[in-house]
Structures are given as structure tokens and as C-alpha cells.
Amino acid sequence: MLNFAAMIGKEIDTAIHFLEQGDLVALPTETVYGLAGNALNDHAILKIYSVKNRPAFDPLIIHTSAVDRIHEYTLEFPEPLRVLARSFMPGPLTLLLPRKTIIPDLITSGMPRVAVRIPNHPTVQQILSRLDFPVAAPSANPFGYISPTTAYHVEQQLGTKIPYILDGGPCKIGVESTIIGMEHNRVVVYRQGGLAIESVEALIGSVSIKPHSTSNPAAPGMLKSHYAPSIQVVQEQPHILLKQYNPSRIGLLRFQNKHDGINPQHQIVLSPMGNVNEAARNLFAALRYLDQLDVDIIGVELVPNHGLGRAINDRLQRAAAPKK
Ligand code: TXA
Ligand code: MG
Secondary structure: OOOOOOOEEOOHHHHHHHHHHOOOEEEOOOOOOEEEEEOOOHHHHHHHHHHHOOOOOOOOEEEOOOHHHHHHOEOOOOHHHHHHHHHHOOOOEEEEEEEOOOOOHHHHOOOOEEEEEOOOOHHHHHHHHHOOOOEEOOEOOOOOOOOOOOHHHHHHHHOOOOOEEEOOOOOOOOOOOEEEEEEOOEEEEEEOOOOOHHHHHHHHOOOEEOOOOOOOOOOOOOOOOOOOOOOEEEOOOHHHHHHHOOHHHEEEEEOOOOOOOOOHHHEEEOOOOOOHHHHHHHHHHHHHHHHOOOOOEEEEOOOOOOOOHHHHHHHHHHHHOOOO
């Protein structure tokens, strides 16, 4: 593996230069930071899998600058998805569409659909509009770990493996995009994310949310144990944890208030005002903070299950799922 001295900067031209050379750069988006490479270049794609240590059965999202470029990579655009694209792109929405053969098998893990997203971040918009190829970008974290929401998070884990990290500030949404496709003329949500299901349903009526299985992930990457810190995470009330652990060995992720009787430094509150959007923005940084504490267990509390709260609860439940 090549060793780079991590360079963090704000130079759009530098990012473009590396991408055009077939190298990888970390790019900010409004959801999470992505590990970006030329989606039409097999060497760049293989680097992404290798830097992330990601299994090849887990396909990648391609990113482009505008809805009217999507047809370059896809065969059809079913009407309900077109309606969603018109309202929510650019934004935290990824659509699964039948792919053209220009999209390499490595991108889709050989599957017939390709995942397409248009990020809503001014810097990345500029970069994508200047490139004549789409950019593949999974979240810029080692496979199975917490997604990064700052340039510093990326540097901590991938800093020696990529030549450039473009700093676009902290991510404004903080959870990954909502992934939507169609099956048998029904709109299906494969991953709950930064676009609330309520907003989707207000526009196109009710949608199915597809349960995924660990053994055969339908939206692969939707593996049960995902987003997992190194310290064990449990979805358990503090008073139960206090029966099993020394108070000094417990970390807590809370929604609105800290819990008495546990070191306040070992607790993170996601949103004192009880706002699920604010909680989403703080979620992954909070999990990272708790994961570097000297504690034995992290207890997490679910948040209200509406809006982005549903994506937060999905991530928390995966973080707490037993690792295989
Ligand atoms: O917000 C996001 O979507 C971020 C930013 C960087 O754009 N990207 C992201 O990528 O979260 P990643 O690779 O960490 O997660 C993408 C998910 C994976 O779980 C993958 O299985 C699913 O999208 N996916 C990609 N292509 C697919 C396809 N053709 N069919 C089914 N699922 C697909
Ligand atoms: Mg990811």
C-alpha cells in the first residue's frame, strides 16, 4: 500500500487534478465525506475497495453534477423516481436506475442497477461539473466503521492512504443519503437516510421500506453490524448498565439530557432542544468521541422515530448489533 502524507486543503484544482489522474481524494458532501475516484476507471475503483477494505459484493454510488446528466449512465428513468429527482436533487437522495454498459461491473457488483446521487455541496458541485466522468464515492471510512462528517475524521483513518482530503467544513446533514429504487412498479426505500421518508411520501404517496438481511443484503452494505465503534455498543437504559458496570466505565449517547450518576465527560447529548435534524448532524462525531474514551460499554438511546430520527435509529441499531 502506498504511503501518503495526508494533505488537507481547500483547493478545488488539486482535487480535480488527482481525480483526473485516477487517484483518490476525499470530498465533502452535505451527508458525509466520500472517498472519491473516477467511476469509469477500473483502477481507481479497485483503489477505493482496497483503501476502504470493502468487500467487492458491496456496490458503489456514482456522483454527478446535474439531473440532466443521469441519462448518460442509465437506460430508463421511471416517472416516480423522476418526480423525486426533480424535487430532491441535488440533495441527500440516491436513486437506483438501470445502468448503461458504460458503468463498469465493479461499480454495481455486477448488478443491473446503478446508484446515482447529486450532492448538494457548493465545492463538490463545482468539481463534478468540471469533470467529464462521474465519481464513485462511498463514505470515506474503513468498511463497517462510522462514516466521517469532518475532514479531520477522514484524516484520522485514511490520511496515510490517499493523497488529498478536500475540507468543505462539517457535513450539514450528517447521515448518508436515502436510497430509493423501484421493484414491480413499487417505490422501495433501501436505506433510510438524510431525506426523510415523510417528504418522499408527501410527494409520491406511500412507499415500501425493504427489510434487509445480513446473510444476503439486498442493498448490500446494509449489513446488520455496521457503523460500529470498536467499543461495544448496547441499546440499554443507564440504570440497567449501572447494575453491570462500574459508573466510570460507561459511556452514553443521549438524545436531550445527560444521565445523573455517570461522568458527564463520558456522555454526549445529540440535541438539547430535541431536534432530530440537529441530532443527525451530531450523531457520527458523537459515536467517534465515545469510541475513544477509556470505557467498557457505550449505551445508546434511540431518538423519536420521525423525520431523520428514523435514519438515526437505524444507524444506532446497527451500531449495537452483535459483530459477526
Ligand atoms: O450519502 C451518501 O450516500 C454517501 C456520500 C459520500 O455520497 N455515500 C455512501 O456510500 O454512503 P456507501 O458506499 O458508504 O453506501 C452506499 C450504499 C451501500 O450500502 C451499497 O450497498 C448501496 O449504497 N448501493 C450502491 N449501489 C447499489 C446498487 N447498484 N444496488 C443496491 N445497492 C447499492
Ligand atoms: Mg458507508
